[in-house]
Amino acid sequence: MPPTRFRAVDFDQPPVVRVTVDPDTPVQLHPWPMSIPAVAQLAAEGLDLDPGVTFLVGENGSGKSTIVEAVATRYGLSPEGGTPFGRHSTRPTESPLGAALRLRRGVGTGRWGFFLRAETMHGWYTFTEEHAGPRDPAFHEMSHGESFLAVLRTRFDSPGLYCLDEPEAALSFSSTLGLIATLDDVVRGGGQVLCATHSPVLAAMPGATILEVGEWGLRRTTWSELELVQHWRAYLDAPERYLRHVLDQDS
Template sequence: MDFDQPPVMRVEVVPGPGLEDRHWPMTIPAVAQLAREGLDLPRGVTFLVGENGSGKSTLGEAIAAAYGLNPEGGSTGARHRTRPSESPLGHHLRLRRGIGAGRWGFFLRAETMHGLYSYLEENGVGGEAVLHEMSHGESFLEVLRTRFDSPGFYCLDEPEAALSFSSTLGLISTLHRVVEDGGQVLCATHSPVLAAMPGATVLEVGEWGYRPSRWEDLELVQHWRAYLDAPQRYLRHVLD
């Protein structure tokens, strides 16, 4: 028996009250596909790439919650809450965990980081009060430096929102180190820079559900290439 397995091997939906087919989030094609087929998560890094509203963050958030992570971010055991906004999907997921894998994890969610910083400050965890005194990007980098340091399951929701181009490259380096140390990563992103990480699995999320994709075939990459090649072709439609 293989005891060297990733923290999460497979995700499945358990039907029940509160998760009806005709109601959100089951009306999202990616969530409906998850309910039909489940999702196998490989070792290393998996990127969920898609437009706003495609369901990539809904999937990532629910899987993080099913793993036992706070929907508003933080490591295993974090309990801070502000305004609940997550879908009920996390309560209906069953995770097949890897035998012998660690249980530690961290959910990095861009839109709720301010609340996480306040929680850490109020509980005196590691002197994180300085995070509120940093820029948005600097505080993100500090979290990456101090929290992404153990084998476990790392779930990230659009981390590039706070990062410059060079800092995004630094995030790739951090994720590479996490994987080298035995960690597993699931990341929802709009960033073609992140999605280009060598060796990563890329799932394109959209009206079709989710499907494996090569980086160069992603709609995201094709749009960015076309825009950078001739931005006025796009801007004249926006400005007119």
């Protein structure tokens, strides 16, 4: 995958410095998503976002995608994926958390960004084809993985906030490595990344901040300490130790 080329803009601060929840917002009255420990911790303590790449890693239902979606929508990105300047909607499913967030933005930063949301990219491809520009390929004519790589080539090209929700869903091992290279270009060009992932390959990106999400809420950790990494290591070493618990050995 060719390297991303950025417009030359340098910011002293990242696009988003801190995320908090407005205590007066009606979201506090909702049992969901406030019942999710990570969201409750965000509401109580706020979250400082480091420059560069931050990964949220955790089990399904832990709240990582809910937080990424909320930050993306509050920043002004389309909730079903895309930039701040193109809006499309098929069936709204976003939580009320986004409307309740307050983002402290970096001084002097712009508003460019992109939300790559794996589960809704098909709809974004259709929207883009209906409003195609000269640089837009025919996304629907590509494989799932190729279309994701095309998005990286054509949209991850300027300083800004890039929110990704499980982008590895469409990518092979080698393409995931290519995504890491793209995220590195984003950071070197003055951009900031917030990404929810299940991928131990992606989470191994050097220099990234890792927040493990679970019943404890949010906690900073290292790649080697992630439960995800420990499980993958154990599974690859001896798959049968896991499979015997999920397969009917008598069949």
